[in-house]
Amino acid sequence: MRIAEWIQLVFVSLLAATSWFRPLERARQLRVTGLALVAIAAIALARASGQWPWLHHSGIVRDWLPAALLLVPYWQIGQFFTGSDRAMEGRLAAFDRSLFRMVGIRPSQTPIGVGLSTYLQLVYLLVYPLIPLGLVALYVAHLRQNVDYYWVVVLPAVYVCFATTLFVRALPPRMMTDYDRFPMPATKLGALNGVILDRASIRAITFPSAHVASSVAAALVLLRVQPWTGAIFLWIALSIAVSTVVCGYHYAADVLLAIAIASLGFGVSGRFQAGVTGERGNGRIMEHKAEAFGGSARRKRSPNGFHPTQDKPLLPAAAAGPGGCEGDEVAATPNRRAHRAHS
Numbered sequence: 001m002r003i004a005e006w007i008q009l010v011f012v013s014l015l016a017a018t019s020w021f022r023p024l025e026r027a028r029q030l031r032v033t034g035l036a037l038v039a040i041a042a043i044a045l046a047r048a049s050g051q052w053p054w055l056h057h058s059g060i061v062r063d064w065l066p067a068a069l070l071l072v073p074y075w076q077i078g079q080f081f082t083g084s085d086r087a088m089e090g091r092l093a094a095f096d097r098s099l100f101r102m103v104g105i106r107p108s109q110t111p112i113g114v115g116l117s118t119y120l121q122l123v124y125l126l127v128y129p130l131i132p133l134g135l136v137a138l139y140v141a142h143l144r145q146n147v148d149y150y151w152v153v154v155l156p157a158v159y160v161c162f163a164t165t166l167f168v169r170a171l172p173p174r175m176m177t178d179y180d181r182f183p184m185p186a187t188k189l190g191a192l193n194g195v196i197l198d199r200a201s202i203r204a205i206t207f208p209s210a211h212v213a214s215s216v217a218a219a220l221v222l223l224r225v226q227p228w229t230g231a232i233f234l235w236i237a238l239s240i241a242v243s244t245v246v247c248g249y250h251y252a253a254d255v256l257l258a259i260a261i262a263s264l265g266f267g268v269s270g271r272f273q274a275g276v277t278g279e280r281g282n283g284r285i286m287e288h289k290a291e292a293f294g295g296s297a298r299r300k301r302s303p304n305g306f307h308p309t310q311d312k313p314l315l316p317a318a319a320a321g322p323g324g325c326e327g328d329e330v331a332a333t334p335n336r337r338a339h340r341a342h343s
Contacts, residue, residue, distance in 0.1 A: 001043070001047055002062060002148055002151075003148060003151070003152050004066045004148060004151035004152065004155055005043050005046075005047065005062070005065070005066075007151075007152075007155045007156065007159070008039060008043065008066060008069050008072075008073075008155065009039070009040055009043055011073055011159050011162075011163075012035065012036040012039045012040065012069075012072055012073055012076065013036055013040070015032055015036065015073055015076045015077070016032050016033045016035075016036035016037075016076070018166075019032035019033065019076075019079065019080070020033075022080065024079065024080065024082075028079040028080075029079075031076075031079050032076045032079045032080075035072050035075055035076050036072075036076065038072065039069050039072045042065060042068070042069060043065065043069075046061050046062050046065045047062070049061060049062075063135065063144070063147045064132075064135065066151045066154075066155060067131060067132050067135065070131065070155075070158065070214075073159060073162050074162060074202065074206070074210070075202070077162050077165050077166065077202065077206070078202030078204075080165075080166055081165075081169060081202055081203075081204045083169065084169050084170055084171045084204065085168075085169045085170060088168055088169060088170050089170045089171060089176065092170060092251040092253055092254075093173070093176070093178075093179055093180075093251070095251070095252065095253045096173075096179075096180075096245075096251050096252045096253065097180060099252050100180075100252075106180075107180045107181055107182045108180050108181065108182075108183070110182055110183075111182070111183040112182050112183065112184050112185065112246065113185070114185050114187065117184050117185050117187050117190065117247075118187050118189055119239075120239070120242065120243040120246055120247055121187055121189035121190045121192075121193055121243070121247065122189055123236055123239040123240050123243050124193055124211075124240060124243040124244065124247060124249065125189060125192065125193055125196075126236060126240065127211040127214075127215060127240055128196075130214075130215050130218065130233070130236065130237075130240075131154060131214055131215075131218055134150060134154075134218040134219075134221070134222060134233065135147065135150065137222055137226065137229045137233070138150060138222075138225070138226075141225075141226045141229065143225050143226060146221070146225050149221065149225075149269070150218070150221050152269055153217045153218075153220065153221050153262075153265055153266050153269045154214055154217045154218050154221070156265050156269075157213040157214060157216075157217040157258075157261055157262040157265045157266075158210045158213055158214045158217075160208075160213070160261050160265075161206045161207065161208045161209065161210040161213050161258060161261065162206060162210060164206075164207050164208065165204075165205070165206045165207050168205075168207035169204065170204065170205050170207065170251075171203070171204060171205070172204070172205050172248065172249055172250060172251075173248040173249070173250070173251060174247070174248035174249060175203075179248070181248050182246050182247075182248070184246075184247060184248075190247070193247075193249075197249070205249075205250055205251070205254060206254075207253075207254055207257075208253075208254045208255070208256075208257035208258035208260075208261055209241075209244055209249075209250045209254040209255050209258040210258070211240060211244065211249075211250075211258075212237070212240060212241045212244060212250070212254070212255050212258035212259060212262075213258040213259075213261050213262045214262075215233075215236065215237035215240050215241075216234075216237045216238075216241070216258065216259050216262035216263065217262040217265060217266060218233060218237070219233035219234040219236070219237040220234070220262065220263070220266040221266065222234075224270070241255045241258075241259060
């Protein structure tokens, strides 16, 4: 299995197991377990799809599956939230007051104009499509071989935030009556964000902010593999970080810790990027399974440890998928038998 699939499978399973050791209602425990089973079934089906002769894009399906399952643990975490911790909310608010005082900002005396408010609400709205757009950017740039690396950075950053939320139960500042907030003019985008949060969220914060962690992690990956695109994503990610605080969606501590987690995860994963993307220096050392278009194949390795076909051209994108990914590239060497690879 791909590393991203292992990450999601293990995390949803751990949350399901944890629910049965927490004092939760039976209905909540069953929901957490049921969501885990849905995710596990989806991963198993996606992995098996490479053996279905009528499905010619299983590799692409597996590229996008982590995006589809990204919020399953979020909904699982929501079942653990049975009430906020007022003491924790007080500590988070106190930290924000100290931080604003240190930088010379008085939120209640710093009105936000309509233009800035609209921009901040817009970038916060972008948190929902931003992660899938990161995948699109890799495809467009023909960098599909970095999809696994993308998820290896993004998923841990998000799931660390979800896991910590089990121990930090707090309402967002926008729902606190005694929080010193920035005066924000009413805008249509602000109203839309409010509707989405009221109807689709767990009505509690993730600590740290999973939105900020995921957007920063995605931006850092793109910054490494496609600098210009990464710079745009990083600007959006930092704007989201500011928006979450100014608009009252998260505490400042949530945002700062989320940036730190995403940055740390990115720095650590950089040491393993070669293994995740199948590259080391100028030679490919991992087996490339042709799962994207039904079946699988791997290139033989010569006694010196390098693939004998590493300097030969690969099949065009139509055969290997847009940009290629681990498991999709096949060397254009005549009369070479394809070997079944174990994913």
